[in-house]
């Protein structure tokens with residue numbers, strides 16, 4: 797290969813894709829390489845939920861949050877395994893990342909009000925609204941590219957064909973209003 801790049805990103809999951817997109821936006825000559833025959837990695841078959849304390853959509857959900865509470869929660873679960881400065885950086889910048897992805901790239905996330913923290917009873921834990929899921933996109937806009945994405949597991953789809961997001965899954969499994 798006789799090309800030169802400022803940044804070479806290995807792996808086309810959410811981490812690699814986001815890094816490559818942001819590097820390219822900064823004007824860096826960027827290439828993303830993927831070792832498998834499909835892009836998307838584990839991210840493409842995951843639930844797609846991201847943990848964003850103090851996110852911009854929280855106020856409409858009835859939940860409140862603060863950096864201090866989020867930090868208390870993380871610190872309680874993680875202890876000293878991760879430096880305090882990194883935890884603080886995450887808490888401060890997670891919501892900025894969501895904003896940036898929406899404003900710059902039209903990659904949008906929606907708050908999931910009924911998705912609790914995994915340890916809601918621990919100090920700083922919440923019963924909902926810190927998780928966000930990707931907004932639905934029209935796959936037709938991806939054209940042929942759609943078929944090069946790692947497909948979701950059939951067992952996570954209705955009849956092995958119909959995808960559902962986390963809000964729909966909750967409605968279905970809890971048989972709450974509108975589940976049919």
Ligand SMILES: Cc1cc2nc3c(=O)[nH]c(=O)nc-3n(C[C@H](O)[C@H](O)[C@H](O)COP(=O)(O)OP(=O)(O)OC[C@H]3O[C@@H](n4cnc5c(N)ncnc54)[C@H](O)[C@@H]3O)c2cc1C
Pocket residue numbers: 806807808809810811812829830831832834835836837838839840841842843844845846847
């Ligand atoms: C069923 C399921 C549901 C999940 N749900 C959630 C959820 O809701 N929320 C959450 O936070 N997490 C969830 N997870 C975990 C989450 O999906 C992963 O932690 C996350 O996707 C990892 O992202 P990534 O970008 O680091 O890596 P990946 O998405 O795995 O991407 C890595 C990519 O790198 C490629 N690669 C590896 N080595 C090389 C190489 N040497 N050269 C080039 N390419 C390479 C791989 O082929 C792959 O495409 C879930 C996981 C599973 C399996």
